Amino acid sequence: MESNLGWKEYLITRAIRVAGYSAIVFVTLIFYFLLREGLPTLAEVKLTELFALRWYPIEKYFGILPLISGSLIVTLGAALIAIPFGIGTAVFISEIAPRWAREILKPLVELLGGLPSVVLGFLGILVLAPKLRLLLNLPTGLTALTGSLLLGAIAVPTVVSVAEDALDSVPRSYREGAWALGATRWQTIWRVTLPAARSGVLTAVMLGVGRAIGETMTVMMVTGNAPVLVTSLGGLFSPVRTMTATIAAEMGEVANGSVHYHTLFFIGMVLFIISLIVNVTASAVVFRSQKRAERVLS
Amino acid sequence: MNKIEIENLTLQYSDGNESLRNVSMGIRENAITVLFGPAGGGKSSLLRCLNRLNDMADVQTAVGRIMLDGENILDPKTDVIALRRKVGMVFARPVVLPLSIRGNLTYGLEVMGESRRSKLDDAVERSLKQAALWDEVKDRLDDQAIALSGGQQQRLCVARSLALEPEVILLDEPTSGLDPISTAKVEASLQELKKDYTIILVPHSVQQAARAADFAAFFLQGELVEYAEGKSIFTTPVNKRTEDYVTGRFG
Ligand SMILES: Nc1ncnc2c1ncn2[C@@H]1O[C@H](COP(=O)(O)OP(=O)(O)OP(=O)(O)O)[C@@H](O)[C@H]1O
């Protein structure tokens, strides 16, 4: 009986261990593949040409700065929309809304999160872009701003549901302690509940931004895809092209092993590194504030 | 003098059960009034009516009146924030905010808009002395409050509500998580405090009720069964159910 149990135990731990290690192996393999296909670019294209301002592969212009700037401005815009709106909605759902409103809003947000991004892109082209063009009197409605708005809409559900969970797990006694001291609802949220939930709220923001950076379909549909360097916030109102959209649009028609092919993988590497930086910063910050919070709250 | 008059208070949560049924009682100034009885009797519910903390719970109906200094605090026009400063509350588990010792004490004043350092420092010292905690923490006011022992945290919570200069203090089983020595300290400081405040205490045991009570009210399933001076209710209860409870036959 006992040896039988020990044997099962052995199998199960083994299986779990294999699953865990294989995740690491897969990520390593993907990274290796990315490096193998992307690094040759450094030999084929001069660094000064690579970090130049013109992306026009057919004429052998491989400057990726416009693409990087395009991704950054669209993501930045999306974050500026998704963070306040997402955290605000989370606070509303968990702290302010009456119960019936909460019960409608929560599943609604989840539903919104499950909307395929192609559908949002469609709405962007058909509804949002024409409206923006008229409203802002632009030559075209397909701009970085359009992308930002849609990406913001894509990131909001993630931010809301993660931040809402974090707020929800703050013990009720914290709030009551503050209320009993005569703090208003708003003072309690601002000075007790949000600070107590800060690591979860931060995670929410990072996951939301992470989703925005990696999103391809929507931005490809609505940002106009003009590889132009963005140098100021005014660039929000003109067409841009992001790294993800470039890879998605061009990978299909490029000759295997060509310079263009390698450069697309190189862009993938850059994207990978950017999201790595975002993630590592996020977990470092979360980890730090968690340790501080544990010291203080446990 | 009665500080508070509760008149025909009936409270119903949204599940429809009456947690308080037609309760009427007067609460004397400068005395400790104890609310005791078995679990679910409505003691906490009554306390939470007195500072309108129940506004935040899903209460279905609250009828009757609670007169504090002649004003009905259940009136929708009551300034709840001002009420909660006048009626302080200490909970069963000490809820220290994630701030320093000083920060916990000044939080209530700061949200009120007080920012003068001298005022805040005065309040810190006065309230800590009243809660018999000053000597233990005066050299480390800027340490995190969570580093205090459980008993010290609970006295910090008492001090925190005192810092707002309330008139009434509600305590809901304030010593339930404390060791006997800390419990004795909290009880001793309550005896000091009643000289200046109206105190309403939900004790965590009948023994504590008997030790602390000037007046005592026995609650059973939402009903106020018996209300009398502490000396008499624990020695010569009038009602049979009260007697059974204080002699330990149930509960
Ligand atoms: N927020 C709430 N929502 C619904 N019902 C509640 C709520 N708070 C209390 N009740 C109900 O009201 C009744 C009285 O509860 P209350 O907490 O006042 O009792 P108590 O005398 O303080 O008991 P204990 O000694 O366990 O603290 C119980 O039946 C309880 O289930």
Ligand SMILES: [Mg+2]
């Ligand atoms: Mg209770």
